[in-house]
Amino acid sequence: MFRILTRVLAGWLVAATTIAAAAPAAEGPPIVVHHIGPLSGVLAGSNGEALEGTRLYLDQLNARGGIKGRPVQMVSLDDAQDAKKAAALFAQLVSEKKLLALMMPRTTPSMESLMPGVLKHGIPVIGPQTGASFVNQPPKRELFTLRASYQREAERAIQQQHSIGVRSFGMLLADDAFGRDVMEGMTRAMRELKIEPLAVARIDNRKPDVAEAVRTIGAKHPEVVMLIVSSKAAANFIQGYRAQGGIATFISLSNTSNNEYIKALGNQARGAIVMQVMPSPFSAATPLAREYEAAAAKTKAPLSYAGFYGFATGKLLALGLAKAGHDLTPASLVQAMEDLGEVDLGGFRLRYGPGERIGSTYVDPTIITHQGRFMR
Numbered sequence: 001m002f003r004i005l006t007r008v009l010a011g012w013l014v015a016a017t018t019i020a021a022a023a024p025a026a027e028g029p030p031i032v033v034h035h036i037g038p039l040s041g042v043l044a045g046s047n048g049e050a051l052e053g054t055r056l057y058l059d060q061l062n063a064r065g066g067i068k069g070r071p072v073q074m075v076s077l078d079d080a081q082d083a084k085k086a087a088a089l090f091a092q093l094v095s096e097k098k099l100l101a102l103m104m105p106r107t108t109p110s111m112e113s114l115m116p117g118v119l120k121h122g123i124p125v126i127g128p129q130t131g132a133s134f135v136n137q138p139p140k141r142e143l144f145t146l147r148a149s150y151q152r153e154a155e156r157a158i159q160q161q162h163s164i165g166v167r168s169f170g171m172l173l174a175d176d177a178f179g180r181d182v183m184e185g186m187t188r189a190m191r192e193l194k195i196e197p198l199a200v201a202r203i204d205n206r207k208p209d210v211a212e213a214v215r216t217i218g219a220k221h222p223e224v225v226m227l228i229v230s231s232k233a234a235a236n237f238i239q240g241y242r243a244q245g246g247i248a249t250f251i252s253l254s255n256t257s258n259n260e261y262i263k264a265l266g267n268q269a270r271g272a273i274v275m276q277v278m279p280s281p282f283s284a285a286t287p288l289a290r291e292y293e294a295a296a297a298k299t300k301a302p303l304s305y306a307g308f309y310g311f312a313t314g315k316l317l318a319l320g321l322a323k324a325g326h327d328l329t330p331a332s333l334v335q336a337m338e339d340l341g342e343v344d345l346g347g348f349r350l351r352y353g354p355g356e357r358i359g360s361t362y363v364d365p366t367i368i369t370h371q372g373r374f375m376r
Contacts, residue, residue: 028070031321031328034093036086036114037106037129039078042208042232045260046306047106050129051076053310054103056295058318067321074103079110081206086110090117099123101333104313108132108150108178118142124334126320127313131254131277132181139357142330144320144337146312146350146359147277150178151185153253154226156363157275158189161224161249168198170222170248172213172237174205174229182228182253198222208232214240227252235264242268249273251365257305262372270370277362279348280376281308286347288312305374315345 037047054074062071077093079086086105093099094117102118105111106129115134118125125143128135131150135143158169171186173179179202190196199220201213210233217225218241225241225248227234234252241248251273252261262269281303284290292311296303321328324336343350350359366374 028066028068030071030073031067031100032073032075032098033101033103033126033317034099035074035076035103035105036079036089036110037076037104038081039076041081041206042230043081043106046231046255046258047129049258049260049304049306050104050106050310050313052301053292053304053307053312054314054317055310056292056299056301056307057311057314060295060298061314061318067318068326072318072321081107081110083107083109083113087113087117090114094121094123100328100330101126101317103127103317104129104310106130108181109176111135112177115140121330122334123330124320124337126317126337127309129255129309130178132177133184134177134181136357139355141338141357142334143357144316144352144359145357146309146316147254148358148361148363149185150182150228150253150255151188152361153275153277153363154182154185154228155189157226157251157253157273157365158186158193160365161251162193162195166223166249167195168220168222168224169195170199170217170220170225171197171201172210172217172225172227172229172234173200173202174233175202176205178205178255179228186226186228203229203233205230205233208236210237210240213237214244214246217241218244218246221246222248224249224251227256231256231258231261232264235261235268238265238268238272251275254278254305257366257374259302259304259306262368262374265368265372269368269372272368274366274368274374276305276364276366276374277360278305278308278312279362279364280366280374281305282374288315288346288348291346312345312348316343316350319343 101124108130199217201216254277320337324332
């Protein structure tokens, strides 16, 4: 019926940016949180990177005694990138009284389908892997985002390109809630700049079939193509577009900020721009990045923006669990998360409070080098 991946993760936290002194491994009854997202299909790889980042953080905390001596167990359920299945999995967990919190649910359509149940049952959602505007506009008490919105990313990208003289944009859009949400932001940005898209094509984001989109957009020869699709579809589009002799700058959003995207691009990776909502995981400029790098080195896990997001989300979860006290319920965890206020995860700052759920508005572009690395 669904595939379950279980990882035992834990942590002991004494402050937002410090790790507690070494302690015996956690031995109390586990604290169970759940992830619902694609563990199969075209997004399985990139989603796996984020989950691995969470595992890295919580594994090292587990060795230090857990949350008040209790390990944290994350159970991952595969919705196969099917929004209806995501809602069904959520309903099953609620009916079985198993759901304390959702960790990093993935895809905009799935989050849209989960939202009614989340709000009805008061289930906290920590670090949803979507920047869709409906997640926190208006703020939802149960949702705690770490990232800027997709619309903010797209608007920033268009404004930056316009500032250097670009006037013609093509758009490849997922024909779903993700694509529709981002299109609103791009339309707003273009209206302010008094320009219109030169070409628009839409695809099923669950399938990387982009041949018709390549022909449609390629026929118009835009200077920049905005890729508002999955990593796999974006990579396939660039490969196909360049194979037909097309010349353009390609810009995708943070949902493609994973190593799988670079791998799929192969020798066409150089020059692709990816918007980011996290500081660099490859630089020692922030304490959080240094902490992530040290944790990854222990298991020789590759660094990535997606993994870094998962690592930061694990740290935020641990803060909330530690503050919620011994009597853990969805309601007590929501209150604890709201009461965090200003949070410094280590050079990456978030803010929560009554009516405040955005977390961070950080956005910055990166470009993929000839060595297959994200560079600022």
